[in-house]
Amino acid sequence: MNPRLHAVRLGLRRGLIEFRHQMTSTQDVFFTVMTTASFVVVLYLQRDATLPGTDLPLAAATLPGMLGMLVPVTSMVGAVGMLSVEREDGTLLRAKAMPQGMVGYLVSRVTSLSLSTVVSVIVMIVAGLFLVDGLTGTGAGGWLTVAWLTLLGLLSSLPLGAIVGSLAANPQAAAGLSMLTVGGLTAVSGIFYPISALAGWMQGVAQIFPLYWLGLGMRSALLPDGAAAAEIGGSWRPVETTLVLVAWAVVGLLAAPPILRRMARRESGSAMQTRRDRAMQRIG
Incomplete structure (x- = not known):
């Protein structure tokens, strides 16, 4: 069997196992529930309001933006945090020591983070079906658009998260850098x-x-056609949306592996111990 293909299969299996563990971990489930619940509360508070000057429910206008933000926030921030922590606790060093270990490591992380993000999106949509008037009338084309936008969002966000995580010196810096990036965007x-x-x-x-x-694409899927009047050029611009997201995905998937390989080459037992000593000094 091809060693790389074998590593990919092991990575997929490990990612599925880690995802199952996340779904049974009180801490992980609590974090996911609280993150998603904050969005749901906003929809609940907006359920009876309308967008000024229109008959469009305010919650209906807010939900696409929430979905557009939920995908990169969950996937990118998760990738940054996971990579920075596992550099410090030795997980990355152990993966580097195994044949094709980095391939399996990356596949497992992409799998578990993607599944976690998809679950958050599904929970958000289910809540929207109860709280947003008219969402149940979204046709198959709209839901397919949401699905492929979620996929493109993952492909464009996860590599960026891996790059940011590889540049951070420690988990604290990684958290600050990821939130600064997401907040600025x-x-x-x-x-x-x-x-x-x-x-x-x-x-x-x-x-x-x-x-x-991502926000524009989600609005095109879930809002009536007349809402496009508020967009640039008065159009949903589906072709441009697809091209830009695909371009980001391609650039990220090409740039992330060499950056991660460079980071992995610098990993050693002494470097990990130095980071641990610094962490202990910060705690002390």
Whole structure:
């Protein structure tokens, strides 16, 4: 059997096992529930309000933005945190010591994080079906759009999370760097408000990154066609959405492996012990 293919299969199996463990871990389930519940509470509070000047329920306008943000936040922040912690506790070093160990390691992490993100998206959609008027009328085409946008969002966010996680010196720095990245992108993405309200140059910056296009795509799937009037050019721009997300996915998938390999080459027992000593000094 091809060693790389064997490592991929082992990685998939390990990712499924880790996901099952997450679903039975009180701490992991609590974190997922609390993160998703915060979004659900917002929908609940907006259930009787309408978007000013329209008959569109405010919750219906908010839900696509939440889904668009949930995918990169859950996957990217999860990848950053997991990679930085496992550099420090020796997991990455053990994977590096095994034949094709890094391949299996990356496949397992992608599998477990993807499944966790999909579960969060499903929970969010189920809550939306109860709290958002008209969502039950979304056709098969709309739900297929949500599905492929979730897939593209994962492909464009997970490699970015791996890159950010490999650059962070410790878990604390990784957490700060990931939240700063997500917060900055959210602020200029128009994910929760019409991007036309921003200055022209900020609109240009927002359209460089995948978060804006994820929000736009989710709105195109779940909102009526007339809502496109509030978008740039008065259109959902499905072709541009697909091209930008695919481009980010390709760039990330090409850039992440060599960066991770470079990081893995620098891993050693002495380097791990040095990080542990520094961590103990911070605690002490």
